[in-house]
Amino acid sequence: MKRPTQVRAIAWAAAFAPALLLGWRALDDGLGANPVEEMTHFTGIWALRMLVACLSVTPLRRLGLVLLAPARRILGLAACGWATVHISIYLALDLGFDFGFVLEDIVERPYITVGFSAWLVLMTLALTSTRGWQRRLGRRWVRLHRAVYPAAILAALHFIWLVKADLREPAFYAGMVAVLLGARVVAQLRARSPRAAAQTAT
Amino acid sequence: MWIPKRGPIAKPIPSREITDEKLYLDRRAFLRGTAAASVGVAVGGCFPSEESEAASSSAATGLPAELAAKPAPRHYRTEEPLTPWEAATTYNNYYEFGTGKSDPAENAHTLVPKPWSVAIEGEVAKPGVMSLEDLVKPHALEERIYRHRCVEAWSMVIPWIGIPLGEILKRVEPTSKARYVRFETLYDKVQMPLTRRRALPWPYREGLRIDEAMHPLAILAVGLYGRELPNQNGAPLRLVVPWKYGFKGIKSIVKIELTERQPRTSWQGENPREYGFYANVNPKVDHPRWSQKRERRIGEWTKRPTLFLNGYEEEVGPLYASMNLKRNF
Numbered sequence: 001m002k003r004p005t006q007v008r009a010i011a012w013a014a015a016f017a018p019a020l021l022l023g024w025r026a027l028d029d030g031l032g033a034n035p036v037e038e039m040t041h042f043t044g045i046w047a048l049r050m051l052v053a054c055l056s057v058t059p060l061r062r063l064g065l066v067l068l069a070p071a072r073r074i075l076g077l078a079a080c081g082w083a084t085v086h087i088s089i090y091l092a093l094d095l096g097f098d099f100g101f102v103l104e105d106i107v108e109r110p111y112i113t114v115g116f117s118a119w120l121v122l123m124t125l126a127l128t129s130t131r132g133w134q135r136r137l138g139r140r141w142v143r144l145h146r147a148v149y150p151a152a153i154l155a156a157l158h159f160i161w162l163v164k165a166d167l168r169e170p171a172f173y174a175g176m177v178a179v180l181l182g183a184r185v186v187a188q189l190r191a192r193s194p195r196a197a198a199q200t201a202t
Numbered sequence: 203m204w205i206p207k208r209g210p211i212a213k214p215i216p217s218r219e220i221t222d223e224k225l226y227l228d229r230r231a232f233l234r235g236t237a238a239a240s241v242g243v244a245v246g247g248c249f250p251s252e253e254s255e256a257a258s259s260s261a262a263t264g265l266p267a268e269l270a271a272k273p274a275p276r277h278y279r280t281e282e283p284l285t286p287w288e289a290a291t292t293y294n295n296y297y298e299f300g301t302g303k304s305d306p307a308e309n310a311h312t313l314v315p316k317p318w319s320v321a322i323e324g325e326v327a328k329p330g331v332m333s334l335e336d337l338v339k340p341h342a343l344e345e346r347i348y349r350h351r352c353v354e355a356w357s358m359v360i361p362w363i364g365i366p367l368g369e370i371l372k373r374v375e376p377t378s379k380a381r382y383v384r385f386e387t388l389y390d391k392v393q394m395p396l397t398r399r400r401a402l403p404w405p406y407r408e409g410l411r412i413d414e415a416m417h418p419l420a421i422l423a424v425g426l427y428g429r430e431l432p433n434q435n436g437a438p439l440r441l442v443v444p445w446k447y448g449f450k451g452i453k454s455i456v457k458i459e460l461t462e463r464q465p466r467t468s469w470q471g472e473n474p475r476e477y478g479f480y481a482n483v484n485p486k487v488d489h490p491r492w493s494q495k496r497e498r499r500i501g502e503w504t505k506r507p508t509l510f511l512n513g514y515e516e517e518v519g520p521l522y523a524s525m526n527l528k529r530n531f
Contacts, residue, residue, distance in 0.1 A: 032304060034303070034356060101493075111491060
């Protein structure tokens, strides 16, 4: 097997690993007293983790871990997939597919508004992540897929806004997103500064 | 050792509630002091005195000691199916022991509910510090089966054992200036090591208007499911006000103060925009961040509509007849 194929295989395994974990927990203790809440939190947190992992690929590549590159798309799809399961549980079990409730929640509750927006962005990016769409959109594809940055910010905000007290966990993920987006800003600034250009030239 | 007055024996717990015991036992693995528990504790239904203070669970089962109580008047016991013991004792909000739902069941073993005393202060003719036994002894324990609605939009049905708060308040003779009741939870960094993190302003504080406190629905609970309160449920003494959101039901009470002015609660201190003094269950008044129109009954997959005053409108509705409940949330 070639290196990129191996990396892809590992990334796919990672993308589906939470499903095994969830299944194991369901068998272990039936997901506790409130399984719906547990599943909602579980799928939400894994969507966010996959998104953070996806955003780590490029900064790590810049640091020399070039072999990770093929994992980026798969991790992005995983984030979208888990976010889709997350929102499906909410639509089916919290709102019973009642469209009135859905609309009210999306309009009136800021944390749901931002969460839903993040999911819409991820869905758009997942659907246009194929080679065909890459070819069709050309240069615009890169610009479109930069929307993953605001999606990550919205996802982190969604988490911060829904906790009642004790912000440590959402703050940790917001920090991760900040660091990963910060790394890109630094890379941009370096690429522009003449000294850095001179350094890379020599 | 003191044995409470026996009313008609409470209905035995249906076996479906007790099947969870095995799981419960496996988890706790007899961690808590079982050695000192006397047979009397296991069968008598009582508060062990100082001699057996380590015995918070019975030797035979590892479960809290049984309590005998007379059944509540019919309209104070809902016919809805009870939430299983396992759920009611492993899914808790008790931030002194962690902010996760399963944290209190895992961490609250450091709480020492015996011996316990409660300070009664403020606008009363008979202030003082009372042992739990002296506080509870003069009253017959009653079983009340109440709906319990959390501000987080989940709910349970719990068979509490306790005494009407109003009866205790009458005993200490509130003065004419007593317009509110202020409660405080134990704040002990040794028994509650996680309070070093300020998840909320400690000690946890709650309050009621005097007419709310005197309402016969309001009880001080010492047990649930025919047993003494487990630590994570607020041992040894907690407030239960079923028409209000669960956070009003302050746990492990060490102080009751009658005041002239409205006390400030911990949740108001944490976030006054989101948590008011009244905190009445009300599907028409949403939490600023989420809907209160519906709730998930623990054990059910989908949500059900939330009832005004948690279904106790007939009893406590008149308390709020002239109030704007949107403003007084």
